[in-house]
Amino acid sequence: MAEGPEPKRRRAEAGDGDGVAAGNGAEAEAGAGAGAGAEPGPGAPFPLSSVRLRRLLRDSAREKAAFVHGGPSGLWGDTDAVLILEKTPFQEEKIEELLRKHTKLELQMANDIYSTYRLYPPPELSEIKTTVVYPATEKHLQKYLRQEVHLIRESWEDYKNITLPFIQSQSFSIQWVYNILEKKAEADRIIHENQDPSNGFVLVPDFKWNQNQLYDLYLIALVQRRDVKSLRDLTAEHLPLLKNILQEGKEAIAKRFGVPGSQLRIYLHYQPSYYHLHVHFTALGYDAPGTSVERAHLLADVIDNLVLDSSYYQKRALTFALRADEPLLKKFQEAGRV
């Protein structure tokens, strides 16, 4: 990872109890330390302390994260919530402080030159990044539930006959995207903006990244235009837009964070979760979720493919994985395509 300016720390992300809500959309990113019993509504911190655990959807020792199905009680009613609890990466400049200021140290074992300990950090060095989706829909619960997956090979005909009608009836709300484009949410987080209605986009930190360290840098570019759902819609008409994202996105990240374009992985997901075209920018050295070959398509390759053939993505088959109980898998099974 390149050396660069330290990412700016936002107050709410530092866990000071000053929760942030992501506008009026159904999905909000909330800060920690919310007090129980706060009035519900846009901007009110989510009452984390009153959440009852309904189910552990998934946990991951590698990601050091737990995905929890919970429900707040009291004023917030009985609606479902998804909580993502995630231990944050170490920050180099905090390591000495961690060693110096630990509240307790327990020796676990000692053998020859080796010893292991349990070190308990002080509260300010033991942040847990907490993401709240509230109210959460059944689709959110399914998204985070651990399940078997199946690989689909979707032809263009499959897309038109099975996938497109399905996403038109079912897709996730993209209100959060419109909130960003209209500056109703996350306006203070915008890293770069091109306001052209056809070829412009907004670059913001992905809500998976707390911006405290560059190791797991993650930003997304959301296009201004609202008529492009996914990779499948792209033609040569969109080349100026895609080239702007690639070029200006790299420049903005180099300028703000000091990470050069050669250390960025810039890609689209197929299938995405949200059908409003967006591009992921992640640090090359970070094994970000969703970078597997069956989901990630490098933006530079997408551009080259469209230069070669404007209808490339309306011709070729695309592969992706679906979880066992996703309704789209059922549609492919009913059509005899799995």
Ligand code: M7G
């Ligand atoms: P995707 O490929 O549609 O789906 O990417 P995925 O979530 O399965 O990867 C959408 C991206 O948008 C993901 O990287 C999310 O972490 C990110 N994202 C989702 N929401 C609801 C928000 C939000 O409210 N704010 C920001 N900044 N990023 C979000």
